[in-house]
Amino acid sequence: MGHSAKGILCEGLSKSFHRGAVTAVESINLKIDQGELFGLIGPDGAGKTTLMRLLTTLLKADRGNATVDGLDITEDYKMIRQTVGYMPGRFSLYQDLTVAENLNFFATLFNTTVSSNIDLIHDIYVQIEPFSDRRAGQLSGGMKQKLALCCALIHKPTVLFLDEPTTGVDVVSRKEFWGMLAGLRTLGITILVSTPYMDEAMRCDRIALIQAGEIMQVNTPQGIIESYPLTLYAVKAEDTFRLLQDSKAYHNTRSCFAFGSYLHLTFRGEDPNLVREYMEYLYRKGHDSLTINKIAPTIEDCFMYLMNSKPMTSTRL
């Protein structure tokens, strides 16, 4: 390939399972710059974990190529294993070893020591240090996740892969965790993080929206929101369920999803009269205390839009 660029580069990366019966990822093209905090956003089963496992050399690609910090994932896999940190989606440290022992173990696996790398993990480690003699299995979810992050960082990786690090963690710990990632980014570590939570996407430098093994769009979170081509309305009524049913049945409705107590709605066409006609329709249906506002789309709205607009927008690097 001849790429010596730092960061991550994927070219047509494909992987299927069960002898091709199940396509996990299909022709992934992706370029992640060094020091970037890059989010892989998509629902469960979109292929996020497969892509991570391909890039961390745990899986072999069927087709295509990729480099991590200029190292080829098939030819230089041994060198990649020296330089990347990987935190799998499932907590996979030794539950019967203590916090300190786990950390020591992973440091030794990479031929290093905890003390020589303590500066990198210091800010995170101080939070779990009071529990350093506690077995990993007895830590709370948030603490486990911090320990796992420490273990993934203990050998000063240049690229960090985090597979759904915040799944199953409480809101406060999630916020804290993203704060830690922002801190790591300032140290120049390239971070690829996957998450099914659309709200977390805003914390990334750039994100890729991934669905059914294919990348739908790559952009900054702001860029993705700005590229949303439709006018989006938030609608609210007394009876949200009936509102959803009626809105879906309305002939000019293009898309309609429930977001909490609101409905996010787009029309076929941009005619300003559409809103008035729609409201009249709802009144006829007997809805009370109706409100409708034009709103800025969220990442989730963009995701829904991309998912439903066929053919899928092809990805350009």
Next chain:
Amino acid sequence: MKIILFLLEKEFKQIFRNKALLPMLLGVPLIQLIILPLAADYEIKNINVAFVDHDRTTYSHRLVEKIKATGYFKMTGYSTTYREADRLIELDRADLVLEIPSQFENTLIREGKGHLFLAVNAINGTKASVGASYLSRIIADFNADIRFQQQQESSKTRRGRIAIQTSNWYNPHMDYKYFMVPGILAFLVTMIGGYMSALNIVKEKEIGTIEQINVSPISKHHFIIGKLIPFWLISMVVFSIGQFIVSRYLYHIIPVGNIFLLYLFLAIYLVAILGFGLLVSTYTDTQQQAMSVAFFFVMIFLLMSGLFTSVDSMPPWARAFAYLNPVTYFIEVMRGVVLKGSTFNDFQGHLVKMVGFALALNTWAWFNYRKTS
């Protein structure tokens, strides 16, 4: 080297912290070694005999008394009709029926010959054949007594007589415990080594820690060696406790041969068995799968190792299997060294085969262990 020591430290920490594992590893095999040899006793006692005595003479009484006096037989019936004895067999209260015909004493004295009828309940094959042969021996003995007596009384004819004296070598009293304990001990270390190594590695797969190991630069052989050494050491300890404490003080078995020779073979044999466990772990993803697969093979290893039944009396195909079974060789070495005092020269061939097993199983496992799926 440093990394292996560190892996060992981690493994031992985990083993010693596992509240269930250590008692399982040390306690269970020793309890089995205490219990199994007592049960695996081929000596048949308490054979129930029903006598049908149509004769009721001095001779017939003497025969019955002689049989009862051996201690192997228990008289469960003494009747004058065969039908009654037959009924006892049907009720499973008699294993053998010895029928003494009328005029037994008379014909024996006058014509020099007599007939006895022996009926055997062959539901329990071992008991039937062993019981029948015991009884035949006693009757032959009884026969010899009578002839000797007659010769003394008449002392005119001196006929030649062949007497067979058997002597049991290496196990003079034919004590089955001597024979079974070394074999069972060999089998127990097989189970520990095989199961524990298979389960341990699969456990890392199951809880996902193997992922973390796989993305690290640690090499395959370091990881494998770090996994095998703890179970090699534990198996050695279990064997030593079994050999020097249970065998010695409970069964009073002191190896006749060189104990270092035994350990040399044990050391190589354990590498082979741990390789087997490792191989199982590379083909399975969960502890349940690993347990099932290991159990299947260990069962075959056990029954086809010559532990309970002699390999020589197996049909040719089964014998071929037995010789593809590493357990067979180690049990032979165990029995040879412990009972017979066999030397290194006797088992050179076994050594070559065991090294072969160790290399083959570990190489296969090594190739099949993938850090990448």
